[in-house]
Amino acid sequence: MADGVRDSGDFVAVRIDNFTFHPAALSLAVGQGVLWTNDDDVPHSIVHAAHPHLFRSHVLFPGDRFAHPFNLAGSFPYRCGIHPHMRGLVTVG
Numbered sequence: 001m002a003d004g005v006r007d008s009g010d011f012v013a014v015r016i017d018n019f020t021f022h023p024a025a026l027s028l029a030v031g032q033g034v035l036w037t038n039d040d041d042v043p044h045s046i047v048h049a050a051h052p053h054l055f056r057s058h059v060l061f062p063g064d065r066f067a068h069p070f071n072l073a074g075s076f077p078y079r080c081g082i083h084p085h086m087r088g089l090v091t092v093g
């Protein structure tokens with residue numbers, strides 16, 4: 001499993017392809033997480049758009065994955081750390 005993936009828990013898949021997050025926006029229940037997979041042919045990363053300390057992946061090369069659990073309700077905009085125009089949104093609650 002990718003770094004940070006817990007054995008238990010419920011992770012929703014987001015694919016990265018053609019410089020786009022699929023889906024770009026999704027809603028989770030508290031305690032669920034997101035598992036991003038880089039299905040593109042260039043590196044990407046995941047970082048909270050306003051508060052990078054909240055979550056930030058290492059560089060995800062093609063085929064790499066990154067998981068993050070969301071244990072607080074709220075709105076979590078994120079972007080690619082390499083291509084800032086790539087945007088996504090996770091809504092929890």
Ligand SMILES: [Cu+2]
Nearest residue numbers: 044080082083
């Ligand atoms: Cu990118």
